Amino acid sequence: MAFLLAQLGAHAAGRFAERIAGLDLTPAQAGLLRLLARTPGRSQRELAGDLGMPPSRFVPFADKLEERGLIERRRNPDDRRLYALHLTPEGFGLLGALREVATAHEEQTCQALSPEEHEQLGALLRRVAEQQGLTPGVHPGYRSVR
Amino acid sequence: MAFLLAQLGAHAAGRFAERIAGLDLTPAQAGLLRLLARTPGRSQRELAGDLGMPPSRFVPFADKLEERGLIERRRNPDDRRLYALHLTPEGFGLLGALREVATAHEEQTCQALSPEEHEQLGALLRRVAEQQGLTPGVHPGYRSVR
DNA sequence: AATAATGATTACAAAGCGGAACGATTGTCA
């Protein structure tokens, strides 16, 4: 059943990747936008950690989003070593489109379930996730498997 | 909740990968052993398709397992173009160890649930998987996301 | 004031990826 979980998880992740490709986003990019929406102003190293990538790789990764005008690097006056990353207004706009895609994806994925079962499944998964020590909203699948 | 599914799936897959690393196996390698245990004698192209990798990449992939004496390429007398892949006795032996790891992984993953809930979760996931058109036992996560 | 530690960045080598092309074998069809 853990196999089922991995199988379905990969399937859901794959379908989601296809959908957001229409917005010209990869799953990792969407993950960063989501992280910035929830907690703005964090340093690149922190964010890289949450996304599971080495800091060296985060730099060109953030560059692309900055060039597209979706995120912004602001200097931290208290500590000029680190940047504070923020969403631009364009970034917030794209985040809105992202949410729409996410809810459509949600519906399509759980099509087989009644609303009650849907809720039931969510409750069970949350219990498992919590016991496993997963941080809500942080997706460990962006990084390779070690 | 589709996000939760992907998150948990990646987590489960990652932990499983760590476990079987002790057997010097990657998830894809374990997947091939499992496929061969269920249906021996299939061609490389078929197996590559199930694992979601191009045939060109399957060759060195199978080479490693053959060098370790876990699988065997037998010529098909009826059609000498294709090989028939089989598990060796050593391969069966390792498969046994693999099953033990899998059940331990299963237990550890669903620790938070009672036996009834465990069964309940499995039933829900199977319903979703079937409706989504997933082939039982075939893990789409070995291939990159398209 | 000197040295260590931290964040962002660059440089670079290694591995992984899939498509195209090739030889061997088999199917098709006139």
Added chain:
DNA sequence: TGACAATCGTTCCGCTTTGTAATCATTATT
């Protein structure tokens, strides 16, 4: 029967992705 297309396994190759180590600027430590 013979020519041609199709299939399987394999090799080749360019491209991308990956993580580690070195570098520079800034801050903490002593």
